[in-house]
Amino acid sequence: MNFRAGVSPTALDLGSRLESKQAVIGIVGMGYVGLPLFLRYLDVGYRVVGFDIDQSKIDALNRGESYIAHIDGSAMENAEADRFRGTSDFADIKDVDAIILCLPTPLDNHREPDLSYVLNSMELILPHMRTGQVLSFESTTYPGTTDEELAPLIEKSGHTIGDGVFLVYSPEREDPGNPNFTTSTIPKVYSGITPSCKHVGAALYGHVIDELVPVSSTRTAEMTKILENTYRAVNIALVNELKLVSDPMGIDIFEAIRAAATKPFGFTPFYPGPGLGGHCIPIDPFYLTWKAREYELTTRFIELAGETNSKMPDYVITRITDALNTQSRSVKGSRILILGASYKKNVDDMRESPSVVIMQKLEERGAHVSYADPFVPRLPTMRRFDLGLEAIDLDDPAVASFDCVVVSTDHDDFDWEMIGRTSRLIVDTRGRFVADNERIFRA
Numbered sequence: 001m002n003f004r005a006g007v008s009p010t011a012l013d014l015g016s017r018l019e020s021k022q023a024v025i026g027i028v029g030m031g032y033v034g035l036p037l038f039l040r041y042l043d044v045g046y047r048v049v050g051f052d053i054d055q056s057k058i059d060a061l062n063r064g065e066s067y068i069a070h071i072d073g074s075a076m077e078n079a080e081a082d083r084f085r086g087t088s089d090f091a092d093i094k095d096v097d098a099i100i101l102c103l104p105t106p107l108d109n110h111r112e113p114d115l116s117y118v119l120n121s122m123e124l125i126l127p128h129m130r131t132g133q134v135l136s137f138e139s140t141t142y143p144g145t146t147d148e149e150l151a152p153l154i155e156k157s158g159h160t161i162g163d164g165v166f167l168v169y170s171p172e173r174e175d176p177g178n179p180n181f182t183t184s185t186i187p188k189v190y191s192g193i194t195p196s197c198k199h200v201g202a203a204l205y206g207h208v209i210d211e212l213v214p215v216s217s218t219r220t221a222e223m224t225k226i227l228e229n230t231y232r233a234v235n236i237a238l239v240n241e242l243k244l245v246s247d248p249m250g251i252d253i254f255e256a257i258r259a260a261a262t263k264p265f266g267f268t269p270f271y272p273g274p275g276l277g278g279h280c281i282p283i284d285p286f287y288l289t290w291k292a293r294e295y296e297l298t299t300r301f302i303e304l305a306g307e308t309n310s311k312m313p314d315y316v317i318t319r320i321t322d323a324l325n326t327q328s329r330s331v332k333g334s335r336i337l338i339l340g341a342s343y344k345k346n347v348d349d350m351r352e353s354p355s356v357v358i359m360q361k362l363e364e365r366g367a368h369v370s371y372a373d374p375f376v377p378r379l380p381t382m383r384r385f386d387l388g389l390e391a392i393d394l395d396d397p398a399v400a401s402f403d404c405v406v407v408s409t410d411h412d413d414f415d416w417e418m419i420g421r422t423s424r425l426i427v428d429t430r431g432r433f434v435a436d437n438e439r440i441f442r443a
Contacts (some may be wrong), residue, residue, distance in 0.1 A: 023098060028102065105287075166200040235268070316406070339408055347413045
């Protein structure tokens with residue numbers, strides 16, 4: 001799409017530098033979103049600077065190492081050393097042509113948007129911004145954040161958006177651990193505050209993403225990401241509720257879903273679990289409900305889905321209690337093994353993991369809790385939890401020593417045959433085993 005009509009000369013010049021790969025790309029926030037983007041720009045031939053306040057990440061970057069288990073850092077191994085670096089010095093913002101924000105946007109304790117990571121980073125960035133730069137915001141957020149929060153800050157610092165500097169919103173769409181989709185192959189939605197911003201946004205992402213999806217405004221781009229994750233949250237809530245209904249009826253909900261998924265039209269399979277985890281689905285719908293209140297609107301459907309999903313760890317605890325009761329045991333004093341600590345399989349991502357919630361609740365009830373996870377050797381300190389546990393190694397004697405084994409995250413690396421054969425009692429939240437109501441229970 002051609003946006004040259006009404007595009008400023010500065011935008012044309014910056015767009016040309018981006019298209020010719022002469023521009024330097026700066027990534028702010030080198031986590032699960034920032035690192036893959038850093039590696040992608042490096043892989044296609046750009047010079048890239050990674051910014052983060054975590055010095056351990058910066059040190060790893062400068063050694064040419066990936067510090068996230070499922071992310072291959074070979075792009076750094078294959079690139080010339082002078083084409084990439086990491087830094088915690090935000091004065092180096094002046095040396096880049098593009099600033100891409102990949103920062104956390106969590107909820108606070110009142111389930112309201114917490115933009116502190118973004119706004120604090122903007123305080124570090126703005127003193128060093130210069131004419132001829134583009135700032136692209138990738139964090140998931142409520143519609144209006146880019147034009148209501150970021151644009152005024154940039155203009156207050158003395159820049160004119162659409163003339164001297166350019167502001168873009170393009171939501172990240174990373175799916176950690178999914179080998180079928182990569183940063184380059186997932187279509188990328190984007191828009192800009194002005195036509196000049198939109199022109200620069202197309203040039204910024206044109207070489208690193210196979211398919212760009214321009215939309216009319218940054219608010220539409222923001223709503224697109226909220227819509228995607230609200231859709232998933234609501235449908236997961238639906239199958240979680242169906243699981244609650246199916247269990248007392250003696251129905252295996254996983255079997256029912258697999259059968260329904262054979263219908264070639266009108267049905268998309270979603271699967272229940274121990275609760276929602278990750279950086280998007282448990283959080284993003286509440287960004288929309290918060291913004292809706294500004295317009296005196298209620299979002300009862302979304303809030304009901306959130307309430308259903310948030311109750312799933314308690315349901316798992318109930319099923320663990322029921323399973324132990326069949327063995328004349330109580331939760332208190334029982335040795336319980338949690339399989340999987342990350343929020344989804346085959347990654348080390350702990351954000352909002354329901355496994356940790358379950359561990360905490362079990363410990364509060366007097367259980368002796370251990371966990372196994374090939375991707376998480378030690379539970380990190382989290383905002384709400386600090387259990388101080390280290391992963392155990394799994395073998396026949398270890399598994400057999402526990403009163404109950406809980407399948408919370410079904411990593412492919414686990415020896416499922418051994419676990420099924422050796423465990424005294426299994427509570428399965430992921431449908432890995434066939435429930436027999438004697439030794440294996442659904443949750």
